[in-house]
Amino acid sequence: MAFLELKNVSKHFGGHSVLSNVNLSIAEGEFVAIVGYSGQGKTTLISLIAGLIKPDSGEVSLEGKIVQGPGPDRGLVFQNYSLLPWLTVYENIALAVNQVFPQWDATKRQAHVEKYIAMVKLSHAKDRLPKQLSGGMRQRVSVARTLAINPRILLLDEPLGALDALTRATLQDEIASIWQSERKTVVLITNSVDEALLLADRIIPLTIGPGATLGDSVPVTLTRPRDRTALNHDPEFKRLRALVTNQLLGFNAARKTSVTKKLIRPEILPEDLDAPRVNRPPRRPDEEKRESIQIA
């Protein structure tokens, strides 16, 4: 039986179908990346797995048990870090650890928190508030907080989306090495094919909404540890990247459509000086014109 399983999951928001018939099955210890365009329901998908929202139909199950709500067995790393701004790095992680391991004594919990702060290399900054940290550091705190509660599965919701390219690369390597040592099951949501290829065992593209669903999964057989410089010249890497990218572009081409826009012509006629001053809008030769535009 699959470790994490989604069966025919659908989700609507106000009559607007976001996800429909999503089927996904992930084995224990697997690193799966879901790649898709922005605003196509990636965050909705991971929120469904995390249990933050309930599916309209279908079911999500972890280790055979149906997900009823959020819980610390599914560690979610939020897109925007979601650190509590009034708590220091240490306190943010301690809040999670104290809640999830209440049976431990204080020394053990403290050591546990310190261990995870050290894992993301932030021991020097453990007493700082989030606003005193850079974006990359904040996301590392967020990763540490999630890992510290020892979840069965790690859900990464575009964790590096808001970071600059250099920090992003560093953190990708850190995530890769943490995964190597912890061997957790990971679902990574991303919009970067390169990032997915660098980290994942399997890449699943998300089609374009309304009613997005998962495309054909692409296994990534590149050997680990993967070196980003060497990868660029690897023919297998190039082949996979082209495959995934073409799949994604294909979704988009299928959606090509036209919309009608109301256009207002820019010319303005001379003001009518006889009209009362208070209510004298600019006069135009022809108020509007409808035009169809192809959206690429």
Place this chain on the structure above:
Amino acid sequence: MNKFKLDWLILPVIGMLIMLVTWHIVAGKKTYVLTSSLDEVGAIVTGLPEGGAHWKAVRTKIQAGEVKDIKKTSPEIWEAIQGSFEEKRVGLIPDLPNVIETWQSSKPYIVDPFAKRGEMDQGILRFTWYSLILVAQGYIIALVVGVPVGFFLGLSPTFTKMFDPLIQVLRPVSPLAWLPLGLVLFMRTGSEAGTYAALFTIALCGMWPTVLNTAVGVRAVPQDYLNVGRVLKLSRWKMLTKILIPATLPYMFTGFRLSLGIAWLAIVAAEMLTGRPGAGGFLWQEYNALIYEHIIFSIITIGLVGLILDRLMSLVEARFKAIS
């Protein structure tokens, strides 16, 4: 205008000087009007044992209208001739005391700010202190009631639909309107009824900014913070203490500051109506005693105390804003 050093100090001082000068110009001042003829006065002066030599100087002064000088320099002459004069206030608003009169009349209250000469004749800081104690009590009641109500409003849409219209009706009611109701409510408590009514008024009027700001703050807590708590399966109590309250604090403190301002407004009204000793009670009593200088003095005191309270609260508020 370019920013220059100390402009934060100099510009407000200039503003206040402009205000003082305007006040002084429109205010009235005391003069003496001759009721009998100048020669008659002259006869009195020359008739005085050592008055003869003075007459010429006195005459010039009277003609120049500098009667007050005579009062100061030659009191014995003044005593003899004052029956020929009548005191009169002149100016744009003759009854408005000017800056100097206000200062001289208020001096005993300022130089000895903690004096207690009588029930309604005490140093200004002592009066202010009485008012502040009452404000503090009413304010605490307002916060203790207002914060939970705000949380309920922010958390429960049903509660909001039920009570928000009521709050919107009660909120604009002036402290002056609540006080009589307070007096009725606490009539049976005997001599302390005035105090309880004042507390009731302060608490009721001061509560609304705290209630509304807390509610807004609770609604503005980012969903992400709540999701953090949901993923960790925090209990309801922990969700409240660890996430909701800290996230709402900056909004709550804005409410606290506005509430304190209103509480201070309400205390003055309450004291005026109940006649309790305090900054507002003093104002009302001096109005009844027709000592207009003290009315102005009270207004300035009330304003300054209000300003200081507001500054203190905004310092506290800024600390909480800085964190989140």
